[in-house]
Amino acid sequence: MYVAVKGGERAIEAAHGWLAEERRGDPGVAGLSLGQVREQLSLAVNRVMAEGSLYDPDLAALAIKQARGDLIEAIFLMRAYRTTLPRFGASEPVETGAMRCDRRISAVFKDAPGGQVLGPTFDYTHRLLDFALAAEGEAPEAARVEAAAEAMPHIMGYLSREGLMEREAEGTAAPPDMTRAPMELPADRALRLQALARGDEGFLLGLAYSTQRGYARNHAFVAELRIGAVAVEMEIPELGFAIELGEVVLTECETVNQFTGSKTEPAQFTRGYGLVFGQTERKAIAMALVDRALRWRELGEEDQGAPAQDEEFVLMHCDNIQATGFLEHIKLPHYVDFQSELELVRKLRAGAAGEPRGADE
Template identity: 80%
Template sequence: MYVAVKGGERAIDNAHGWLAEERRGDRDVAELSVAQIREQMALAVNRVMAEGSLYDPDLAALAIKQARGDLIEAIFLIRAYRTTLPRIGASRPVDTGAMRCDRRISATFKDAPGGQVLGPTFDYTHRLLDFLLEAGAEVPEAETDEADMVPKPRITEYLGRDGLIEAEADSDAEPPDMTRAPMAYPADRALRLQALTRGDEGFVLGMAYSTQRGYGRNHPFVGELRIGAVPVEMEVPELGFAIEIGEVVLTECESVNQFAGSKTEPAQFTRGYGLVFGQTERKAISMALCDRALRWEELGEENVGAPAQDAEFVLSHADNIQATGFLEHIKLPHYVDFQSELELVRKLRREAGAADAHAEAAE
């Protein structure tokens, strides 16, 4: 047994060495630095921060390098590191209305108050390979307008003034923290949104797409999508007031959904909401669609049996780290389990063969 263990240790050490060699790649090619990943692969960094629940571009870039570009592995590394960090307090809720918008668009109003800011986006690019990037062509500097960086009013505020959209419920209750307590059902909206923002982008996107195809009766308008930096403030008991401790870049999406009304309430639009670290607009929009689909009960709607309306299904399967762990554990040694199954199959075959032989003898 000792020999087997030592042999296994050597194999694992060699596997780690081989992994490091493959990570480095061709040594005639310059090594990719963490700073390069942070600055030039920002969307991958943003995804790792969002699903890893830790806002730190440098650590996210390091995780991507260590994981050889496997973003789920990088997210796993960030989550594992996050568990080692002390928690010294909580910040005040960020005010996304004070966001300095790099990008701010609305699909509901052409002349949106505060103006449309297209910002850095693939939306209007041709999906053709740009070989100038391979050749190292000069990148032109974009023109920026300082007027675009001032805080902008929310589109939904204008609908709200006329009672055309449901009012958001105010609550002073402290929201649950799914990083410190296990998921519990039924999950309230605050908990659902936490799970969605940490959830796998592809899974949340798939759930959102399913609602648009008819499984959930949800085809919204993007009332507003905004991306930019917001200040983070923290109450300091010794000072007796809040101070700004930094800022984070966020993507926020507010969707405007189908009419709702009753004999006592006039028809009005309903909301979906998404908020994610970094420029992660596909995820934020997907979140907003899933959020709206999961609100069917509180809005008095019919559950048509759509997967996106099933909170337990969506929230239990959205987390890519949980899914990866359960999926990939089956490639680890299961020798004893398999031998047990193998012996059972052989026993069943022997019994079946004996039964057939007995039947033939009886004939």
């Protein structure tokens, strides 16, 4: 710690107090309630839940408020809290085909079976500042379309029935859990998807964009993007059947990519997949693109040497908490390390100054 800093522990306590004062801001302005953060900054809440690996909107709102809006710090708080929670079981796999969709679109089928639902999205806004929001008055009530009551089948299923989609391997073993065991490379797809699901949105966005620009030659179409609530069930051994514990909101994206085929497989489409907590569609799309880029080896494709194809590079650098910890540790005291570097440079300079001219000639 900064024991040599003037004031020592008293200085650190003062820094904590100053931080709390800065977080509160002008006391003449009403403080934010957790309900306001949860309801009005819902996309930030969704990101903190997704990358914090903990679905709890109230805790995510608290973390955002405590972190002064720094989402990576809020994600760190969520991860830290998550480690204190007991684990009493595992839920059944969620059935996204039964999702009650608030939003469901396809870029490949105009008349998608079950219809398209635009839902709440920025896609069709003009990206102009709305100064009416600065008036802080009551917003006019907007027309709202209720979530689809009937289940919408996955669009990929229609391509699969024609034999145009790759067959997904169905594993029987339980997938590894990266929250309980260190990640090992090479990683199977289940482990890669776990890492991507809680990876940093900005990092994955940059990688996904690179694949679209030619670094991996991975042109994709969004076969389906859906956002909505799904039931979470857990089997109770004493009962002998599963019961519903509640619902979570998820964003799911499936991309469809060309595949020229191989000696054993005919030409067909392959897929990339993304599944994330909350309404986080940019993250889900980016995740699907990076997932597909990482599959080059198992599909027998050529390694283009692209960053998004490098499993070690992607998986070991996508976690913003690990990146933050390693980045920010260099601002902590390194007095001894630097003194050794300083002495080395002084010796090198003294040695160079004492050499006669022309010694290198």
